[in-house]
Amino acid sequence: MSARSTQSRFDVFYRDNHAWLQRWLRKKVNCPDNAADLAHDAFVRILAMRTQRALEESRALLVTVAKGLVVDQYRRRTLEQAYLDVLARMPEHEQPSEEARLIVRETLIEVDRMLDGLCANARRAFLLSQVDGLGYAEIAAELGLSVSAVQKYMVRAMQAYYRVTYAAGLPASDAG
Template sequence: MASPCTAYSIESFYHDHHGWLQGWLHRRTGCPERAADFAQESFLRLLVRPPVEKLDQPRAFLTRIATRLVIDDSRRARLEQAWLEVQTAFAEEHLHAPSAEEVNEWLDLLEWVARLVQELPDKPRRAFLMSRLDGMAQGEIAEELGVSISMVKKYMAQALLHCHKALHSPSLAARCPALP
């Protein structure tokens, strides 16, 4: 099969696999609208990535892209839920809702943390997120990433060192004024 990333073949690649991918995603998410969104985003990601010489298993390739999108969406939803829980707890503890300034400071902090994690290379970032957000064990992470447990440990050390350096950076206050 020709590269799905080239202009002459993406239309046929899309035609051949879009319906299947959307159906697969619908079974995974239980929501036809979300499945359609994830399918479209999967093909968009395929368009912007470097060309692939040959795809022996195009559906496996698309499934991997779509699975990552679903996982990212799930993480984002858990983060939003945690934020709502923090807001509720804050309001109950302080008998008032946080001020607009407090909300903006927390949002700045969350944005800074998200940028910090995005600075990591792909596998260390994914290992860190799987560990911290998904609560996955190192063995599960190793299996998901297709690496050894010792590599997962190295990825985690790399991510934690990156965070430690950022937290102790002299310019941190300028980048994230919400931090104490």
């Protein structure tokens, strides 16, 4: 199918489904502006797929993509709120600057995306190491894996983590 034909089919797909998706999202997120943004993002993702399948599965795929966006947004907001709660408990003289807050907030979102992109074992190993402070042998026992498997998962996770923190310009040496 030609690019022009695919674009034409996408235009029809968009016209036929945009208002419906926005109404559906408005019920989920209870905010018309937020629903409009999420609907836009869902269509952008489907357009980026550039496959006939994306247009053939229409609403089922739209709902799947939109649900993922809603979950991502909820998780991101929960993470941001946790960060704001920590800031609220800090003494005023220890409060970071607005610029530092923004960098940390954006980095937290990127780390969350990074974790979401890892396989379950790599994500769990990373969290057990960095959050719970477990060593590799303890992680291996917890996950029912060999220590060498944990090491491989941690290498993947740490590489992803360092990419995120390096891109944000933060010191990444605290992990590991």
